[in-house]
Amino acid sequence: MSDHAPHAQNITNSHLLVQEFDYREAASVEEAVALLGEYGGRARLLAGGTDLMVMMKMERVTPAAVVNINKIPGLAEIKADPRDGSLHIGALATIHTLHNHPLVQSGYPGLAEACASFGSTQVEAMGTLGGNLCNGSPAADTAPVLLVLGAQLVLAGPLGRRILPVEKFFLKPGKTALQPDEMLTEIILPAPAPGSTTVFLKAARVAADLAKASLAILFARQGTTITAARIAMGSVAPTPIRLERAEALLAGQAYTPELAAEAGRIVSEDISPIDDNRSTAWYRRRIASAMTQDGLAAAWERAGESRAAPAADFPSNGHRTLAPTSEVRAGERKEIELHVNGRKARVWVAPNELLLNVLRERLELTGTKYACGIGECSACTVQIDGKPMLSCLVLAVSAVGKEIVTVEGLADPGTGALDRVQEAFIDSTAFQCGYCTPGLLMTTKSLLAEIPQPSEDQVRQYLRGNICRCTGYASIVRAVLDAAEKVTGRPE
Numbered sequence: 001m002s003d004h005a006p007h008a009q010n011i012t013n014s015h016l017l018v019q020e021f022d023y024r025e026a027a028s029v030e031e032a033v034a035l036l037g038e039y040g041g042r043a044r045l046l047a048g049g050t051d052l053m054v055m056m057k058m059e060r061v062t063p064a065a066v067v068n069i070n071k072i073p074g075l076a077e078i079k080a081d082p083r084d085g086s087l088h089i090g091a092l093a094t095i096h097t098l099h100n101h102p103l104v105q106s107g108y109p110g111l112a113e114a115c116a117s118f119g120s121t122q123v124e125a126m127g128t129l130g131g132n133l134c135n136g137s138p139a140a141d142t143a144p145v146l147l148v149l150g151a152q153l154v155l156a157g158p159l160g161r162r163i164l165p166v167e168k169f170f171l172k173p174g175k176t177a178l179q180p181d182e183m184l185t186e187i188i189l190p191a192p193a194p195g196s197t198t199v200f201l202k203a204a205r206v207a208a209d210l211a212k213a214s215l216a217i218l219f220a221r222q223g224t225t226i227t228a229a230r231i232a233m234g235s236v237a238p239t240p241i242r243l244e245r246a247e248a249l250l251a252g253q254a255y256t257p258e259l260a261a262e263a264g265r266i267v268s269e270d271i272s273p274i275d276d277n278r279s280t281a282w283y284r285r286r287i288a289s290a291m292t293q294d295g296l297a298a299a300w301e302r303a304g305e306s307r308a309a310p311a312a313d314f315p316s317n318g319h320r321t322l323a324p325t326s327e328v329r330a331g332e333r334k335e336i337e338l339h340v341n342g343r344k345a346r347v348w349v350a351p352n353e354l355l356l357n358v359l360r361e362r363l364e365l366t367g368t369k370y371a372c373g374i375g376e377c378s379a380c381t382v383q384i385d386g387k388p389m390l391s392c393l394v395l396a397v398s399a400v401g402k403e404i405v406t407v408e409g410l411a412d413p414g415t416g417a418l419d420r421v422q423e424a425f426i427d428s429t430a431f432q433c434g435y436c437t438p439g440l441l442m443t444t445k446s447l448l449a450e451i452p453q454p455s456e457d458q459v460r461q462y463l464r465g466n467i468c469r470c471t472g473y474a475s476i477v478r479a480v481l482d483a484a485e486k487v488t489g490r491p492e
Contacts, residue, residue, distance in 0.1 A: 016357065016373070017395075019059065021351055022327065022329050023397055024066070024327045028072055029183065035065070036067065037158055041180030044065075045066075045069050047128045047130055048126040049393050050390070053394075064330075069092070070398070075090040075092040084190075085190075087107065091184045091186060092128050092130060095125075095142075096121065099124060110200040111145045113145075117141050119209060120464060121446070122378055125389055126393070126394075129142060130184045133146070133166075136172075137173070138237060139235040143232075144200070144215060144233055145200055146189075147232035147240055148198060148218035148231065149198065151166040151187055151188065155182045157183075196228065198217065199216065199302060201216075201291050210235070213234070215232070216295075217231050217292075224254045224255065225252065231267065231292065233267070233288060236271040236273045238272070241271070243270055245270055250296075257293070257297070264289035265289060268285040268286065268288050271284070328350070328397055331350075333348045333350050336397055355396045356368060368391055368406050368438060368439075369435045372392075375390045378439045381442040384403070385402050388446040406438075407438040407442055410441060423486075425441065425476070428476075429475055443463055444479075448483060448484055453484055463477075
């Protein structure tokens with residue numbers, strides 16, 4: 001598994017990353033800010049890459065440099081401040097980590113629900129909270145929840161750090177208050193008030209899609225009285241917005257379905273939706289009213305429930321801090337060492353070469369498939385440091401020092417015996433075409449490592465990004481549950 005001489009990249013798919021750029025890595029926030037300044041606003045920060053890589057492939061953004069900030073220590077931490085109970089979330093905390101974090105699930109359930117609404121487990125595992133905010137999308141799933149929570153954002157620039165309320169962060173579609181030489185480092189959530197809760201709802205065409213409309217509600221009650229209510233929506237205006245007129249209607253009132261219906265009517269009047277390829281303005285106004293009523297009913301019930309105290313400790317991300325690879329300039333190639341399927345491979349790469357292409361074309365590991373090229377089908381799923389990730393959205397140079405496993409690495413290297421997951425798929429006739437199956441196997445391996453005894457609902461939720469429209473997937477779900485029995489040793 002080696003490639004000692006650089007050679008031209010073969011263009012085999014229109015979704016390859018063809019533009020050239022400098023690849024730089026930052027070891028500290030200060031270094032990242034300095035690099036942004038060095039390129040005079042023409043550099044982009046690389047965190048999860050699920051948005052940036054797609055935009056670059058589509059040539060909607062053409063940065064002179066990509067600055068990888070994933071190796072900066074401390075930016076993935078999630079910790080409670082013992083002084084005031086606030087929750088401090090590093091900008092590199094992944095969506096998947098937030099979804100499962102006990103402090104988030106107990107104190108900020110709406111944020112956990114928003115994180116669970118992302119299109120696939122792979123996007124959850126790669127995407128970061130900071131990245132979801134900084135792309136400035138009106139459809140950012142976490143934005144409405146952070147609005148109702150009153151989140152504070154910590155921005156770092158050449159003059160130091162400043163704190164900005166999240167409601168002042170979004171300016172227009174794709175535009176935020178970040179200056180060209182600033183980066184988001186932390187999100188601060190105030191401690192939840194007694195008797196309060198949050199709810200998040202999302203309407204989309206399919207699971208792996210942006211929202212037609214999304215809604216978050218912060219709600220507090222005392223007996224039968226609403227003591228506080230905040231409502232925010234996404235995908236219904238140029239930026240995520242608060243609905244203050246509906247909030248004022250609810251405060252101090254006794255909850256009734258009729259009151260919720262009136263709040264829904266006001267919300268439908270106060271949003272400014274558009275027609276686009278996901279929905280119409282007409283539909284968005286009507287679903288906004290329905291979502292408001294459903295959300296208020298759910299919040300009313302949830303606010304009256306007692307919640308268990310969260311676990312005291314929880315790993316921040318499974319995030320390893322690695323030594324920076326320094327840089328690879330545009331037009332140059334660098335020899336790197338990748339750890340793939342338990343073996344070391346040395347390859348020459350350019351800054352814009354994707355891990356998927358290196359695996360397939362240089363290392364001849366063709367089990368990993370190139371299908372959509374923009375992270376929507378999950379056919380290219382591999383494990384990176386044990387997490388399911390989309391190799392079509394990972395720069396090869398950024399994978400140095402990480403443990404990569406492809407579908408070829410599932411079998412026993414000594415005997416060639418198939419993995420129990422592979423055997424279960426065969427026994428249940430769960431395999432499909434050669435494009436879908438490898439990604440399903442790799443995602444299943446990650447699922448069973450994370451949840452050894454999943455329920456059927458957990459299986460379907462975890463595999464949602466791999467499920468296309470070929471079939472009902474009942475045999476695949478059975479195969480995963482059967483593999484769980486074999487792995488855990490439960491009797492069949």
